Amino acid sequence: MKSNTPRKSGLGWLSLLGCALITGAGLANAPAEVTTVEIVHYFDVQGQTDALNQLQKDFEAANPDVKVHYTYVPFAELVSRTLQMAAVHKPPAIAAIDNPDVLRVAKAGILMDIAAEVGKFQVWSDIYPGPKAAVTDGSKVYGMPIGSNSLAIFYNKKMLADGGVTSPPKTWAELTEAAAKTTKAPVYGIAFSAVNTEEATWQWEPFLWSNGGSLGDLDSENARAALQLWVDWVKKGVASRDVVNWNQGDVPNQFITGRAAMMEIGPWMLGAVKKSGVDFGITTIPVPKEGEKPVVPLGGEVWCVLKGDSKVEQAAIKFIQFTQDPERLRKICDTFNYISSIRSVAQQQGQANAELQPFVEQMDTARARSQDGGAQYPAISLAARTAIQKALTGQASVEAALKEAAAKIKPLLGTKK
16 A cells, blocks of 8 residues: 655655754753842942952852842942842842841841751851851851951050050050040040941940940940940040041041041951051950950841842852852952951961951950840840930930930830830
């Protein structure tokens, strides 16, 4: 019986086979699908942007299937913009969040719990307690610290020597004495920031915490003594009344231009102070009594992964893991003028740079600000800095100002007034 289906020649089958092979080869050579990791941040200092750009270049070279895209957001807007982006279901892959804000953002339910992932990082077991507390809520972990900073006392060596101060102050009494001896118009002995922002709370916390005080109990003798110290400096004229208007950019200007013998500031100002030509030294935050350990607050940002597409989440975690290679981590922190949150890396930094050593020494006892209030920390800080301003400007006594603040804070913590 004859078939009505035409027979294909051998040449026709070869032709079809050739097309299939060509098509297969084309698919094999097709570029892999690229995943974009958007990172929102507020870094705008040259060293920071240089470090980020180098990090992007190195990561993309090692991971050609992932592209990094940075989105700059001003500091004051980062949290609100991150929350807004998540609300419209277009979250970035990563937000570089200031560490006291991490738990507050986590409460909104937009951050990924990366406890299982960071537990596999080589450096996780070597992280200092303070930075770890900043990203941890129970068994959940909401980010990985980029690096940390804190506060110490910078001092003008010549001014201290001219005032008869033979060694940098280590106690409150020595600090007050050194400030008095170096005050000579137009020079003040000590400069700090008590402006009505987080900067005031942050700069006061080393004195509050080193004295055993807590933001959760401002109506205490320990808190009153810490604030009275600042008030006495202003009343005696060893600190300017303008501290209530100075932010952390104004304070170094006082020091660099020779209008302050000492200042309370962080390692991020090292570059500017060195460039100024001032012969300076750095000492740890003075403590109430000799032999005690300073307890300073931690600054610095955290890589936080936003909940979203699973492929983007995994690419984001890969990026964070890439940053945690100890050698790469040290380069990042050195360029940022930060102290690594990883003990072994921080110790290397201190050994290589004596100016960072005081900051490294304080890391073991340093505290995350969210350890004093958790997700409620921003509201608690507002009450505390209001009290600081009232006491320094004479609107209220130290006792009255702190009593009022305590009454606002206790309900936030679920305790009775």
